[in-house]
Amino acid sequence: MQLEMMVARLRANAEVLAGLAAGVDGRQARWKPEPSKWSILEVVCHLADEEVEDFRTRLDLTLRRAEAWPPIDPRGWATARAYNDRHVGEELGRFLAARADSLSWLASLESPDWSIAHQHPRFGPITAGDLLTSWVAHDHIHIRQLNRLHREYLVAVVSEHSPVYAGPW
Helix, strand or coil: CCHHHHHHHHHHHHHHHHHHHCCCCHHHHHCCCCCCCCCHHHHHHHHHHHHHHHHHHHHHHHHCCCCCCCCCCHHHHHHHCCHHHCCHHHHHHHHHHHHHHHHHHHHHCCCCCCCCEEEECCCEEEEHHHHHHHHHHHHHHHHHHHHHHHHHHHHHHCCCCCCHHHCCC
């Protein structure tokens, strides 16, 4: 496992995610291209909750060889926790603080065994290394999602003009 590279990527990704959420007003933060899709605000809330309740917690439990992972419900949280009623700036701050805690925690690990596996009921064995890799990949999924939401919002609010000259999406 290339821990230094992974930590550097998680740090850089936090800056990218912050940039994609910065300067977004309440209207754009809550806007959805379709009712079943997430808003920018919901993505930011999701990232903050996943940071603490999923990736860091589950990686810690795996490395300590603890048997049970706490249950999570990322899709359900958006509604149950009323993500779209929150303030994007506050939620971005919550995510960035949680990420800083995660980076400190990762830096404190001494010779972790990345081969330790947790038996996941759906995915089968997931090693600590798989989990850290998935954490970084999860960031990239949501970076792509936030970029798409920005473009879709632009097209929706500037409907009298076309972005065709920008190139294919």
